[in-house]
Amino acid sequence: MQDTLSQTFGALADPTRRAMLARLSKGEANVSDLAAPFLKEMSLPAITKHIKVLEKAGLITKTKEAQYRPCKINKEAFKDVADWMEQYRVFWEESFDRLEAYLKTVSPKKKAKGKSNVGKK
Amino acid sequence: MQDTLSQTFGALADPTRRAMLARLSKGEANVSDLAAPFLKEMSLPAITKHIKVLEKAGLITKTKEAQYRPCKINKEAFKDVADWMEQYRVFWEESFDRLEAYLKTVSPKKKAKGKSNVGKK
């Protein structure tokens, strides 16, 4: 599965990893934050591997901060997926009106920054 | 990989299958049509398996017509992916302007409102 888009889709093909992304969509989190909801179901090394998959797929970026490894969403990969999806828009156009509605709510004050920086350490 | 969305993303995580979808986005095609571009690279049974993956993921529907098996895109699965993507829209908003432009070309009567404030501040 060499190509980037395949890696990205492959990374998204797991509920644990999608849940991690959902968590990261609300703000940065380090490995143990991401692990917390899953430690009843799986071990920490398993978490490490999932995070590595997300990282290699370009969906997240992991940095170093003391002994912590803060992770954040990497928008490029999401854009790649969104761009690929475009060619199939005609097939899911039922959501068109909702999308347009969304555009109308967001458009008047584009780029409201600093909104999602909750949960820092 | 039991859940539907994982199955869908898993099916998309392969360039051969994505190429088949691209072909199907231009209209119905039966198995040998879908196979044609890949018969130098892989066998027909391999193709059959790829198609089965797409089918199980709900991305395509395969019917019977004499000895042929016409396949077509199944929009529901694409909508599911698009819906999941929505929560990450804020991360790929560079494509926002292009998307808005698209909206205008597609529904000229509904014209996107509130556009005048974009980019101010």
Next chain:
DNA sequence: TCTTTATTTAACATTATGGTTAATTAACTA
């Protein structure tokens, strides 16, 4: 009927994925 075309199934090999436990590295803390 015999043959051809379209497609699938069976049986199998190889590699990838996702998990485990035990050990290790690295940085802060008492």
Next chain:
DNA sequence: TAGTTAATTAACCATAATGTTAAATAAAGA
């Protein structure tokens, strides 16, 4: 320094995914 916390690596195992070749099925056509 010794101990604790955060995270990774190593070694391993089971299962799923992806491909192969050979054989089977099913409908159309001579």
